[in-house]
Amino acid sequence: MTDYRFDDIERRWQERWAAGRTFEVTEDPARPKYYCLEMLPYPSGDIHVGHVRNYCITDVIARYKRMRGFNVLHPIGWDALGLPAENAAIKRGVHPEKWTRDNIAGMKRQLLRLGFSYPWSREIASCDPEYYHWNQWFFLRMLERGIAYRKKAPVNWCPSCQTVLANEQAEGGECWRCHSKVEEREMDQWFLRITAYQDELVDDMAQLPQWPERVLQQQRNWVGRSHGAEVDFPVEGGEPLRIFTTRIDTIFGATFMVVAPEHPRVEEFVRGSSDEGKTREAIQRLRGQDRRARQAGQVEKEGVFTGRSATNPFSRERIPIWVGNFVLTGYGTGAIMAVPGHDERDFEFARKYGLPIRVVIQPKDRALDPAEMEAAYDGPGRTVNSGAFDGLDGGEASRRMTADAEKRGIGRGAVTYRLKDWLISRQRYWGTPIPVVYCEKDGIVGVPDDQLPVELPKDAPFTGEGGNPLEKVPTFVQAVCPRCGGPARRETDTMDTFVDSSWYFYRYLSPHRAEGPFDPTAVRYWFPIDLYVGGIEHAILHLVYSRFWTKMMRDLGLVTFDEPVTRLFPQGMVHKGGEVMSKSRGNTVAPDDMIKAYGADTLRLYILSVAPPEDALEWNDQNVAGVHRFLHRVWGLLDRHAATIAGETRSPVPAELSPVARSLRRKVHQTIRRITDDVEERLKLNTAVSALIELEHAIADAEGALAETKERPVFREALETLVLLLSPFAPHVGEEMWERLGRRFSVVDRPWPVADAGMAREDELELAVQVNGKVRGRITVPAQAAEDDVRRKALGDPKVEEHTRGKEIVKVVVVPGRLVSVVVR
């Protein structure tokens, strides 16, 4: 037998694919299309196991769909701008561009070595000026429409990355990249008005039935839409104070108000009160509390009475206005009506400061007594102590009270959102320059389209001494105002790299197009993306931005649909030793080592077989040996017979078959059906691999009986089918075996086998017979036996009779193809 020299085999076919441009595709209206997308990698230097898992899944699907007759687009590129390149420049004196290009070259080599079916002519890198040109072009279109704008706002500053971050990138008060604690700073920054699409982002989820609910849930939480009402509370000696509430039905229970320490009217309320000085001091202290901790509710509730009072516009009661650290600016109006009887936070605050608690919602089953209550009641019930509104359920009370407030001109239904506009400016070099200049005369002026791209200067100094390197390049900063021709200062902020990834999947369609970001005809053919596979960690960053970007492009008239991705499939993480595999934990596995030891086909097969693609994968070096042995056995099997099969005329499978042949054929067709089901809808690639192994076992078992007989056509069919079914998973072995079977290059264009239902059907079945739940006998019946015959045979079985003799048969359940259950008394 010849050795399984995976290294030689894999390289040979990789070269052949490259030379034959096997995976290049163009639009072909005659064939159905399939756009199979994976998340493009950041060129950090190494492909890691998480990438491999992602790309193995998409590669199997891409190859499978191609065999099913689809015109498949399965592209790859590089998310090539971003901080690590610049940090490397500071640390090691390598230019970010060189660092990035070198990393891309190395990682590309790794991807090629894994045999992924990419159309490399479509490769893109976001650091190419020909790519970020279009970031700038989009930015200018958004600037024209007020979607991009500049404003001063409190923003998240990462002291370690020396730049501001978007809200999404500073969750929990930590920088998403380096986990430093972010600081709040008041700065002039560029924003994209994603909030213009906040309703669509939620409502269009109805168009995404093939997205996992947990991702949609996360996005829904992030947008944080909440329906309620705004109500103005009259303030003694001042303008009314506006609050937002989702529980206007409890307004009669509002016994005090609370404003955030930063509320603009705090000073007005405090001025002239009896304890002015002390109050101010207390408020100052509340302001000094850590804002993040306050938001997260990790700080004990504290407050102070401002000295001023307001009137509850429904109960007409005089109620005090407090300042409290649990009320936040930037959500609602920064002021609340406090209903301690029915809101946990208000209850806690009221108990602490001895403020009155009133019950205005009465549950069905018990009576609430404010003096006895240990917690707020926020369940359902009917309104009480609510004047003309008594006796209503919550929904009805809210509707009527809102209508009443509206009629009196003191309130209205209102919707609030948690989502903030997307802060996209970064004070760093290695990003897309924001294409505007500041002119003394004309203010902010966009760079004209014909002057794009604004390219990054090559000679910026990377000292690491604070400040954006771009500011230190006079030839970059000094500009001419496109409008008046006078001197202007060029913007030195660059764009968030999430801008690049928000639309890269459109650029794959026309990667070098100079007239626009993409060819609309190609978009009409290829979009939407049929399958998008990637890490779940992008659920609210990249995937929200991408949805926004498509909607924005739609409003520019560039596309005609609302959503770019039909089916999203988040793959599971890779763990080792029970922990997420990551550089920082030092538990990573290098794909290169695996390839060297076992080959790419083994690595691919292993990573797919060990767990369902959506589950966490627990890495275990020893398990790799298992699939490697499987490939060895396949190799041996083919090695023994390929030459014979290749050398003879292909005769048809005989109609009359021996039991062994019949059984092998059945297994072949059952396997086709199983793997097709597993791959097609459920993406259960792990069980598909198991089915391949089973088929190999079955073929090996029949080898002695069939290989050298006139029934060899059955054996040949089995081997050919095994190769075809295996080829999307282990494509190099697939090609090699296909060739050795005497068939033409390439297996990637062979039609996927079709299961013959008749062939797959069992002739006879063994059924268990249960008596009172215990298996007492077994009967063999023809597969299509009538229920009555099965029943008769089951009851006639001697072992069964032993247990039914002399007893009354109460019931006989026949489950066709499964078992018979007899109940006796």
Place this chain on the structure above:
RNA sequence: GCUGGUGUAGCCCAAUUGGCAGAGGCAGCCGACUUAAAAUCGGCAAAGUCUGGGUCCGAAUCCCAGCACCAGCACCA
């Protein structure tokens, strides 16, 4: 704290969605090959499904209560 997911041989995972708990792999044991070892090949053994209740002829699967782990959300008024 809330929501969702998961819990099956020593380990990773299956079980046609209520029908005989086992497809596949790892590890283990036995054997073949080998001077020997590794690699390779063949075979064997192993859990009654996290716990406790319930429904049913029949439950890993459905229901109730709890436990463990994972993920997301969490003063958002």
